[in-house]
Amino acid sequence: MIRLGLRLAIAGGREAFVRLITIAAAVALGVGLVLATLAAMNAVHSLNHRYAWMNTGLAQATSADSVHADPLWWAPRQDYFDAQSIARIDLAATGPDSPMPPGLSRLPGPGEYFVSPKLHDLLAATPAEQLGDRYPGHEVGIIGDSALPSPTSLVIIIGHDPAEAAKLPEARQVSSIFGTSPEDCASCLVGYRAAGFDLILGVVAGALLFPVLIFIGTATRLTAARREQRYAAMRLIGATSGQISKMAVVEAAVAAVIGTFAGFAVFLLVRQPLAAIPFTGDPFYPEDMTLSVANVLWVALGVPVAALAVAWLSLRRVRVSPLGVTRRVTPKPPRAYRLIPLLAGLAWLYYLNGHRPRTSIEQVAVFLPGFLVVMSGLVIAGPWFTMVGSRLLARRAQTPSTLIAARRLSDNPQGGFRAVSGLVLALFVTSVAVGVIGTITSDHGSRTSRFDDGYVRHMFWAGDRYAGPTGTPAVTAQIEGVPGVTDVFFLRANPNFASEVPDPAAGPYVMACSDLARHPELGSCPAGAAVVAPTDFAVIGGGPAPVWPAVPVTPSDFEQLPIASIQVANDGSTGAVERTRTLLEAAYPDVRPPYSEKDFTTDSTKMFAGWVQLANVVILASLPIAGCSLAASVAGGLSDRKRPFSLLRLTGVSLRTLRRVVLLESVMPLLVVAAVAIVMGLVSAQLFLRAQMETTLVPPGWEYYVMVAAGLVLSLAVIAGTLPLLTRMTGPEVARNE
Amino acid sequence: MTALIEAREVALSFGETPALRGASFRAEAGEIVAVMGPSGSGKSTLLHCLAGILVPDSGEVKFAGDRIDQMSETRRSALRRDRFGFVFQFGQLVPELTAQENVALPLLLGGVRRTAAMSRAQEWFERLDLSGMEGRRSGELSGGQAQRVALARALVAQPQVLFADEPTGALDSLTGEHVMDLLVGSAKEQGTTVVLVTHEARVAAYADREIIVRDGRVAVPEGLAS
Amino acid sequence: MTVPLTLLGLLEREPSHGYELKRDYDAYFGRGRPLPFGQVYATLGRLARDGKVVISDVGKGDGPDRKRYIITEVGATEVDAWLTEPVEPEPHLQTILFSKVVLALMLGRPAEEYLDTQRRAHLQRMRELTEVRRTGGLVDALLADHSLFHLEADLRWIDLTAARLDSLAKEVRK
Structure with missing residues (x-):
């Protein structure tokens, strides 16, 4: 039996071969996806682990870290260049x-520094007055990969004299390097909580796997009628259902094994x-995208087993009846109760408005489900939507093609929807992602209208008060000389400000009205005032300047107050911003580095951009897969109606x-359910934004529509690809050789 | 009288196998002609040539004086759609459509508005003893009912020629006779020419005359009977 | 009524003795009902009287077995006419049809054409009956049906025989 099954699978004619290859391809895609997801999860863990050492001094040292006799002066800070974050560690050894x-071969001595490869390139490519001058000393080596979360990480480790290092902001002595991955450490400040990523990657993998499973199912059912006839014939001459199952399973097993091997190849690609x-x-280090032995074993065994189960299930009809394919029966139409899960999900998201949990882990735990x-x-309600849409269409149909199509769909909406379900999920995920991310990005964009990219701010906060220099520092003239800089002015510490007694009228800093007069966008002075106390310039835009x-x-007293913050207005060009920053950092090495608003916006949008990219991967990967199952099911539908169609063709x-x-x-189902998916996606995004961010959805931009349209066009192309089949299948010879 | 549809010395091979070796046929307007012969004799092939489904290798096929064998596939399709009706042995109904929609299909294809097409289809249900079957699907019809629906579909657009290929082949004799009664009755009423391929004498007896195809030739010269 | 014509047909093949005619008749057409000698000689006598056969004495001694019968022109014409003419399409024609086919084959005549002619006659009758059935009352229809089914059975037999003419020809000419 097994050998017969093998023979049928491998040498069972062209049809069997096509099915074998299709199933194998589906399995390969599934295996590739699962492997890629597992590898990505592993990569997140590896990446996170490489962040561990940066938490030194920030997180509580654990007993796992080896303690050294001579403590190290350690002062981490975050610096920026052109809105890219640079991790800067200043350190000084107190003994051997x-x-x-x-990642270091030795500790840098005073006047020496180690840089990451990317920062090395950046330093080489950038004029020193924009970047290099910030760092005292000279480069003595490259930091190894083991200290870098990502190949693009910008890291610099600068050596100092212990006495010099002690004066740096946030400097502390550490006697061990932190070695626990941030995902296992509650007090870590740098790195990710991996649990969240695992969950999200799991969802992404699910969103991708779902279309693959549908594809495997469709491929198995491909030419099922013909195959069922064959098996039914064998049953009729006395083959037991056990023998038939064995044969079917062997056939599927061959496909699954080929597919699994190919899947590993897909993953490597x-x-x-x-x-x-x-x-x-x-990005990840490619070598972080690895698989554990357990991963490999699970996939290599699990996927073929799952494929066998699918094959076994898809043949259960034959196992019952030796009389072959039964008469066509109209499946029960889907009922409206299929809408319940969808509505329940939306109701849940609606309810979360005002009931949002505090911590981000808990938020993931309520929003993700x-x-x-x-x-x-959406998947459950899809057939119902398909049926409603097709019934409407059938009622209004004027042309026979519309009528036939609409009737076929309302006859078997499950089948019609199954073909496009993968695509629909992809559209939903994309709509949510684009809606949420687009809104957040656009909110960021509108938030800083008063204090935009053209400013560099340098704060002098000494822990409990502003303690900058008084008067006009020497660096002012240098900054004013930088091309692109239009103005330099100061916010000074408010003498009436007491941090224990917050009084909005007496803000933390004061500003001269003569300066403010040059910047009407930041507000204005009451008539006759010389000095005012602004609170925060970075208020949400749109309102009138306060x-x-x-x-x-x-004014003369004002000059004698310590500077709270140096404000540099400029044209926003990289040269102007970075030269100003470099000058300020060099002038005040012992305070936190200056920043521009763009640094923060970019930093937070970078992660969102990553998610957008992931959503793009989801939709781009599910599109061809969904397209394949679409093609398979269109072909299946054709062979179902080979005879009436070819006879129709005969009749002209x-x-x-x-x-x-x-x-x-x-x-038809594609458009109907795609519309539903898009609407549901945007509604879910809106509900999420309202509950989580207390903001309102910004309609997605044209790129989104282009992407959706591209997806639909691609699917159409796939369907169009099956049309030559129609020509062949309905030729006069089909009707002749009945 | 001139022939409405005529074939002269038609020959056609499928690959190496000759199906027709010089068959001739003619039918006048309103005439019902049975094409008989054993299986594999080429009678279906002759029908397909007459209907413009197949193009003969040699010989000529004429409909109302026009050479069908010289027409393009598009023109032949249009001819089949507009002038000819077809009834086959089984399986010609589109399974998703109701019986009435199946009957209305040729009218819809001809550009008739849906409501008009449906009401014209409706008339045929009464005529063919099918009242009450309008909303059924092909799976819910008996063999005889399905054949009558197919007959209604073939005749609804008032074709000039009805080609019937073993129309009762899948039916028992009583049901088959019912279908044939209706087929012949309707054809006579409308003056439709019928080319009826069958191997059953009792079906052929409904025709005005018969020809016999044997080994790709018309064995009995026409004109002897009647 | 077919016996005289069948014997004539057998004679057209070759001149024969009476006992040869009986043997061949029994072999091909008798089928369990052998022709009595008396009937053979009586029939031959009648045929001779009508001038359809002549008797030639070629053998020795006397007695009926000495006589050989030879078909005349008149007899041959009658056989030919009988073979060509279709039988009136009525049920239960098997014996006549069969005799005609076998004789035609024996005589090397176009049996197929005879069958075709017969088929046409049958079909014509069936057409008439179908018309009766379609237009007449139920009783007429039922009676017509009965005839139709029998005619159909004959026609099927005609078709089958037509398909097996080659083998049959071999059988009767051996």
């Missing part, structure tokens, strides 16, 4: 047995490009009409 961070997707904000319920609700309260400080119905039937009956 000081701890050493990973996509590993490199996948690693480059910065979905944590930075909500989205999952909406997604599965009138700040006057403060009883004379043109091929064009038949083509239109085939196109319509796949395009």
Whole structure:
């Protein structure tokens, strides 16, 4: 039996071969996807682990870290260049047995620094006055990969004299390098909580796997009628159902084994490009995209077993009846109760408005199931939508092609929907992602209208008060000389400000009205005032520029107050911003580095951009897969109706009409349910934004529509690809050789 | 009288196998002609040539004086759609459509508005003893009912020629006779020419005359009977 | 009524003795009902009287077995006419049809054409009966049906025989 099954699978004619290859391809895609997801999860863990040492001094040292006799002065800070974050560690050894961070061959001495490869390139490519001058000393080496979360990480480790290092902001002595991955450490400040990523990657894998499973199912059912006839014939001459199952399973097993091997090949192919997707904000090291032995074993055994189960299930009809394919029966129409999960999911997301949990882990735990319920609700309700849409269409149909297509769909909406369900899920995921991310990005864009990219701010906060220099520092003239800089002015510490007694009228800093007069976008002074106390310039934009309260400080007294913040207005060019920053950093090495508003916006949008990219991967990957199952099911539908169609063609119905039937009956559910998916996606996004961000959905831009349209066009192309089949299948010879 | 549809010395081979080796046929307007012969004799092939489904290798096929064998596939399709009706042995109904929609299909294809097409289809249900079957699907019809629906579909657009290929082949004799009664009755009423391929004498007896195809030739010269 | 014509037909093949005619008749047409000698000689006598056969004495001694019968022109014409003419399409024609086919084959005549002619006659009758059935009352229709089914059975037999003419020809000419 097994040998017969093998023979049928491998040498069972062209049809069997096509089916074998299709199933194998589906399995390969599934295996590739699962492997890629597992590898990405592993990569997140590896990446996170490489962040561990940066938490030194920030997180509580654990007993796992080896303690050294001579402590190390350690001062981490975040610097920026052109809105890219640079991790800067200033350190100084106090003796020969000081701890050493990973990736270094030795600790840098005073006046020496180690840089990451990317920063090395950046330093070489950028004029020193924009970047290099910030760092005292000279480069003595490259930091090894073990200390870098990502190949694009910008890291610098600068050596100092212990006395010099002690004066740096946030400097502390550490006797060990932190070695625990941030995902296992509650007090870590740098790195990710991996649980969240695992969950999200799991969802993404699910969103991708779902179409693959549908594809495997469709491929198994491909030419099922013909195969069922064959098995039924064998049953009739006395083959037991056990023998038939064995044969079917052998056939599927061959496909599954081939597919699994191919899947590993697919994974090796996509590993490199996948690693480059910065979905944590930075790309992975390709070598971090690895699989554990357990991963490999699970996939290599699990996927073929799952494929066998599918094959076994898809043949259960034959196992019952030796009389072969039964008469066509109209399946029960889907009922409206299929809408319940979808509505329940939306209700849950609606309810979360005002009931949002505090911590982000808990938020993931409530929002993600909500989205999952909406997604599965969409799949469950899809046939119902298809049926409603096709019934409407059937009622209004004027042309025979529309009528046939609409009737076929309302006859078997499950089948019609199954073909497009993968695509629909992809559209939903994309709509949610684009809606949420687009809104957040656009909110960021509108938030800083008063204090935009053209400013560099340098704060002098000493822990409990502003303690900058008084008067006009020497660096002012240098900054004013930088091309692109238009103005330099100061916010000074408000003498009436007491941090224990917050009084909005007496803000933390004061500003001269003569300066403010040059910047009407930041507000204005009441008549006759010389000095005012602004609170925060970075208020959400749109409103009128405020009138700040006057403060009883004379202009001459003002000059003698310590500077709270140096504000540099410029044209926003990289050269102007970075030269200013470099000058300020060099002038004040012992305070936190200056920043521009763009640094923060970019930093937070970078991660969102990663998610957008991931959503793009989802839709781009599910599109061809969904397209394949679409093609398989269109072909299946054709062979179902080979005879009536070919007879219609004999009676003079043109091929064009038949083509239109085939196109319509796949395009109809596609469009109806795609519309539903998009609406549901945007509604879910809106509900999420309202509950989580207390903001309102910004309609997605044209790129989104282009992408959706591209997806639909691609599906149409796939369907169109099956049309030559129609010509062949309905030729006169089909009707002749009945 | 001139022949409405005529074939002269038609020959056609499928690959190496000759199906027709010089068959001739003619039918006048309103005439019902049975084409008989054993299986594999080429009678279906002759019908397909007459209907413009197949193009003969040699010989000529004429409909109302026009050479069908010289027409393009598009023109032949149009001819089949507009002038000819077809009834086959089984399986010609589109399974998703109701019986009435199946009957209305040729009218819809001809550009008739749906409501008009449906009401014209409706008339045929009464005529063919099918009242009450309008909303059924092909799976819910008995063999005889399905054949009558197919007959209604073939005749609804008032074709000039009805080609029937073993129309009762899948039916028992009583049901088959019912279908044939209706087929012949309707054809006579409308003056439709019928080319009826059958191997059953009792079906052929409904025709005005018969020809016999044997080994790709018309064995009995026409004109002897009647 | 077919016996005289059948014997004439057998004689057209070759001049024969009476006992040869009986043997061949029994072999091909008798089928369990052998022709009595008396009937053979009585029939031959009648045929001779009508001038359809002549008797030639070629053998020795006397007695009926000495006589050989030879078909005349008149007899041959009658056989030919009988073979060509279709039998009136009525049920239960098997014996006549069969005799005609076998004789035609024996005589090397176009049996197929005879069958075709017969088929046409049958079909014509069936057409008439069908018309009766379609237009007449139920009783007429039922009676017509009965005839139709029998005619159909004959026609099927004609078709089958037509398909097996080659083998049959071999059988009767051996």
